[in-house]
Amino acid sequence: MLPTSRTFEANARAGLANPILQRALALMQSGFPERRRLAVGRLPEFEALREIGKSIKNHTLEHLDFYLELFEGKVLASGGQVHWARTPDEARAAVLQICRSVDAKIVTKGKPMIAEEVGLNECLEENGITPVETDLGEYIIQLRHEPPSHLIAPAIHLMKEQVAATFRADHRALDPERSLAEARQLCDEARAVLRPRFLAADVGITGANFLVAETGSSIIVTNEGNGDLTQTLPRVHIVITSLEKLVPTLEDAATLLRLLARSATGQEFSSYTTVSTGPRRPGDRDGPEQYHVVLLDNGRSTLLGGEFQEMLRCIRCSACMNHCPVYAAVGGHAYGWVYSGPMGAVLTPSLIGIADARHLPNASTFCGQCENVCPVKIPLPKMMRHWREREFSQKLNPPMYRAGLSLWVWVAKRPALYHALVGLASRALGRLGRGRGRFRTLPLASGWTVVRDLPAPEGRSFHSLWVQRRKGETRK
Amino acid sequence: MRVALFVTCLVDFFRPTVGLAAVHLLEKAGCTVEVPRAQTCCGQPAYNSGDRAGAKGIAVQMIDAFEGYDYVVAPSGSCAGMLGRHYPELFTDNPAVLPRAEELAARSWELVSFLVDVCGMQTVAARWQREVTYHDACSGLRELGVKDQPRRLLASVDGLRLREMSGAEVCCGFGGTFCVKYPDISDKMVSDKEADIAATGAEAVLAGDLGCLLNIAGKLHRHNRRIEVRHVAEVLAGMTEEAPPIGAPQ
Structure with missing residues (x-):
């Protein structure tokens, strides 16, 4: 998937002008945050858990090399394989080679975000392999050839009417007169269409919410059970994931799971939590014959030890975007790539470069709500600011903006000049705006006045009034 | 002190x-x-x-x-x-x-x-006959924990009644230079705020940060809404007669 983050402004305008998206976002805004609030309220130790979750992730990142090697050893010992992928190319090649080795025709997928990051579906299709998304939301957007617009609800930009139209267009063999008015009917139809594909698949690809070093296990959570069918029915199970999903122990994973569902959907636990450890063992009644973990780096290791390391704590719960007023205004597609909202605004520049993604960390008011709800306390606004610092030092902002800012800083560092200028400007604008109390338009202020009036200054700066008051007092 | x-x-x-x-x-x-x-x-x-x-x-x-x-x-x-x-x-x-x-x-x-x-201030000696609503500006709320303090003092203003708006803690879309760099997004956010304010039926909206207040006042005036916008300090100090509401004629 080619990023369109560069055209964020136009993408955002399109989102704002899309009435279906706006309806969907309004529903989301009232849904997820309220459910999270209730779930958190029911767990007195939630704040303490956030601190523990943060320290688990910090500890793992401080010793990532150790835990990665431990993990690989445990996977090998349980009969699986680990494929290290430095780049998206290497990750795709690893998956393709495994698929070819078993002559795979159909591959089922359980919503791995890393597959989106490396563009896996396109690669499989080009090589004659049919990928079938099995998460309902992912399935819908696959039929529509759209990228996900949300971490855990990839089709949240759609209403059920669009989904019904998509199903009618694609499920041609079904009765055209059937009713698809209810969400239940859409679920049932997707289930009926997907069931035979689960059975026909040669390879099942999932992501991982957590990798457990002490056991060599991968853990996924779903609410649809599609992940279990994806990873247990086919002969081969591939986990495509990234290296920061690692935690030391099952106990640690259990702690983070207590944070994950509450932060994401406001559930105490997701409907299905599945731990996979290696392929089917002798005597096991089901399970894949092969178990592979494709472990993607894609620049993440370069974040270690730097000002973005804390981003690697992210457990992909989506609380930050669910609570973000900017995301709620423009939707996930505006961000132009796989990850959206505040976590995307920090992660995307590190994966596709700040030159292409410079708008993302700028499109934030730093309202702080994302950091406030993050289950592992990632200081998202601070890291967006760090990206702005990179942008500034690489001179990527518009030249006029830079010039204006430099001039302003220069004046602000000269208090006498500053007070004189502010006094003059305040008088001039105050006199000009006194009649109406506000400006409908003003030269050089169009960014403000295009959407709102500019209140006029009272007409005297505080400092000039204060000097006057002091003089009056000494005279007395 | x-x-x-x-x-x-x-x-x-x-x-x-x-x-x-x-x-x-x-x-x-x-x-x-x-x-x-x-x-x-x-x-x-x-x-x-x-x-x-x-x-x-x-x-x-x-x-x-x-x-x-x-x-x-x-x-x-x-x-x-x-x-x-x-x-x-x-x-x-x-x-x-x-x-x-x-x-x-x-x-x-x-x-x-x-x-x-x-300072341990519990009450103020001010009078203002208004139904008001209060916007919690982001930095004060989330960086400094300013939430109850203005409400406590406003409760002592003679004649004032507070009607809480839904989404009082949601950003108004000011965000410093954000509001001029991304005016379309800022517009959506301040329009939502405008709707929440209007839904309370309050005669005035107060907050503790002038950036938010200029943004909110600018939007309310653009739509010719007759809702007064003031900084909470003006009301607590009993100085509402000293200056017209933000964005109103002198």
Whole structure:
């Protein structure tokens, strides 16, 4: 998937002008945050858990090399394989080679975000392999050839009417007169269409919410059970994931799971939590014959030890975007790539470069709500600011903006000049705006006045009034 | 208590009445108020635009300007948060300035929380016959924990009744330069805020940060809404007669 983050402004305008998206976002805004609030309220130790979750992730990142090697050893010992992928190319090649080795025709997928990051579906299709998304939301957007617009609800930009139209267009063999008015009917139809594909698949690809070093296990959570069918029915199970999903122990994973569902959907636990450890063992009644973990780096290791390391704590719960007023205004597609909202605004520049993604960390008011709800306390606004610092030092902002800012800083560092200028400007604008109390338009202020009036200054700066008051007092 | 008022650049330029109201309230609370002349702006426009060097230059000047006072108080959660939370972060790599930045941070307060939490103010002697709603500005709320303090003091204003809006804690879409860099997104956010304010039926909206208030007043006036917009300090100081509401004719 080619990023369109560069055209964020136009993408955002399109989102704002899309009435279906706006309806969907309004529903989301009232849904997820309220459910999270209730779930958190029911767990007195939630704040303490956030601190523990943060320290688990910090500890793992401080010793990532150790835990990665431990993990690989445990996977090998349980009969699986680990494929290290430095780049998206290497990750795709690893998956393709495994698929070819078993002559795979159909591959089922359980919503791995890393597959989106490396563009896996396109690669499989080009090589004659049919990928079938099995998460309902992912399935819908696959039929529509759209990228996900949300971490855990990839089709949240759609209403059920669009989904019904998509199903009618694609499920041609079904009765055209059937009713698809209810969400239940859409679920049932997707289930009926997907069931035979689960059975026909040669390879099942999932992501991982957590990798457990002490056991060599991968853990996924779903609410649809599609992940279990994806990873247990086919002969081969591939986990495509990234290296920061690692935690030391099952106990640690259990702690983070207590944070994950509450932060994401406001559930105490997701409907299905599945731990996979290696392929089917002798005597096991089901399970894949092969178990592979494709472990993607894609620049993440370069974040270690730097000002973005804390981003690697992210457990992909989506609380930050669910609570973000900017995301709620423009939707996930505006961000132009796989990850959206505040976590995307920090992660995307590190994966596709700040030159292409410079708008993302700028499109934030730093309202702080994302950091406030993050289950592992990632200081998202601070890291967006760090990206702005990179942008500034690489001179990527518009030249006029830079010039204006430099001039302003220069004046602000000269208090006498500053007070004189502010006094003059305040008088001039105050006199000009006194009649109406506000400006409908003003030269050089169009960014403000295009959407709102500019209140006029009272007409005297505080400092000039204060000097006057002091003089009056000494005279007395 | 010797208190330095940090006026903030927006109050200085747009709304000096807020500064005078702050002085009045601080003096009522028994403080000796001074206004150091060497202050300009806290430096957020540079800091949040990625110009760390520019922000540091301004911050050092501010640290010098506010040396020696018992407290530094600003009628803005955003600017007080800059001094209190972000100045130390600017100098983590500069051991010469860091202790001074941390020392200033520890003395810096947002006005209303200072009045309540430090001065122990319980009530104010003000009268304003209005139904009002209150917007929780982001930095004050989430960086400094300003939430109950303004409500507690407003409850003592004779004639005033508070009607809470839904989404009082949601950002209004100001965000400093954000509102002019992304006017379309800012418009959506401030329009949502406008709807929440209007839904309360309140005659006035108050907040503790002038940036938000200019944004909200600008939007309400664009739609010719007759809802008064004022800084909470003007109301608490009983100075609503001294200046027309924000954006209204003189």
